[in-house]
Amino acid sequence: MYQERIRNKKLLDKIMSAEQAAAMIKDGMNIGTSGFTPSGYPKAVPLALAKRVQETGEKLKINLLTGASVGDELDGALARAGVVHKRLPYQTSNEMRKALNDPNGVQYQDQHLSHTPQQVRYGYFGDIDFAIVEACAITEDGHIVPTTSLGNSPTFVKVAKKVIVELNTSQPLELEGMHDVYIPHDPPNREPIPITKAGQRIGTPYIECNPEKIAAIVVTDIPDNVRPLAPLDDESRAMAKNLIGFLKKEVEAGRLPQNLLPLQSGVGSVANAVLAGLLESDFTDLEFYSEVIQDSALDLIDAGKFKVCSGTSLTPSAEGLKRFYANIENYKKTIILRPQEISNNPEVARRLGVISMNTAIEVDIYGHVNSTHIMGTRMMNGIGGSGDFTRNAYLSIFTTASTAKNGEISSIVPMCSHIDHTEHDVNVIVTEIGVADLRNKSPRERALEIINNCAHPDFRPMLLDYYERALKTLGKQAHTPHLLKEALSWHQRFIETGSMKIK
Secondary structure, three states: OOHHHEEEHHHHHHOOOHHHHHHOOOOOOOOEOOOOOOOOOOHHHHHHHHHHHHOOOOOOOOEOOOOOOOOOOHHHHHHHHEEEEEEEOOOOOOHHHHHHHHEEEEEEEOOOOOOOHHHHHOOOOOOOEEEEEEOEEEOOOOEEEEEEEEEEOOHHHHHOOEEEEEEOOOOOOHHHOOOEEOOOOOOOOOOOOOOOOOOOOOEEOOEEOOHHHHHEEEEEEOOOOOOOOOOOOOHHHHHHHHHHHHHHHHOOOOOOOOOOOOOOOOHHHHHHHHHHHHHHOOOOOOEOOOOOOOOOHHHHHOOOOOEEEOOEOOOOOHHHHHHHHHHHHHHHHEEEEHHHHHHHOHHHHHEEEEEEEEOOOEEOOOOEEOOEEEEOOOOOOOOOOHHHOOOOOOOOEEEOEEOOOOOOOOOOOEOOOOEEOOOOOOOOOOOOOOOOEOOOOOHHHHHHHHHHHHHOOOOOOHHHHHHHHHHHHHOOOOOOOOOOOOOOOOHHHHHHHHOOOOO
């Protein structure tokens, strides 16, 4: 019975339909929602809002802030209804991607994920009119027990004028106790975040909320619309093997302890596959301090390799989610869900010595990384948390397949068409071909390291030719040799011919 999940009985009077709750949302409002990946995001109210606009033709635009990407019931539905004016800080929806790449569509602000909650509190985005948050329960004091993600929910609830709670009965009550909610003070009163070990808990198992702020409770049972993960293939296995081999050498050199340092991994099939490579390694007693907990993390917990698994959301596949629910009490012993301001916090990442492992769209020969834009102009998803970790990691690693589009695109290029991570922050590049260790290397040394160790054989001669001609042409003025007329010609050739290859 859903009534048992609402322990503050005065709040039972706030129960209403999704349509009634959606009716509170007006044109021009700033809306902050729960959700980080398709996990723990509101579903019923956004669907009702989209339906209202589509059926009535009402002119309504909102500014939508979330934790990161969310499910189709939120991003997709609102994008199709044309409801969103501005969106931040991250997304992965096909419908939203079309809208934000359209000059007449959605205004998109791509942000470092650890920055959003504090900038909300700083007032950079104006008032938050409503926080819409998914919960599995409400405590006796009116506090909100989140579901499968935390994201920016604590800050949205704290600053919002009003709160709409989606009480999702498909989410098990056993989730309670998995969360560790902590909001830092803002300058000039900020203090050190008291996390010195990946498994420490420093907050509360709920989001504090004044019950008077709760304007509506919508009871729903719509499950998280989780996405399938691509199966492991030879390419991803080769990347994982190369990465594990590199980490073993770091241990042998005395630069890493036997059980490494806390690991961070990006989201998606490639990241999941690379992390899965640890299953077949000799590494044990590992710690995970990251954003997203995917199938490979559950595998590593089951295998006894992860002793701590800290993130801000649970985002397994459908099969992984079933496995999680079936064994939730055991997973609760290892998993901690934190606000993304803490899971992605630069201070904590630097203190713990996190090893960051993120994916790149493309890497140039000097070690700059593009994580966000296709051919320099079309937004794919966003920078996500990769910047939070990369610049502050003990060791920053980027993985990418050496080619894309059936071998027509080289992921190693003369110059990135867009740069999210500069050469100053990137330590290691891993492809299925090999590993480029960029530490303690000048630009000219990095170029040869990347070309010779990471580029696909089909493109390696072209890259060497470009580099050598640039070096020769510029002579003594070649700290970072580039032929500016040719630096982006590979991308232009693909746009014109469908291939970066010279045919």
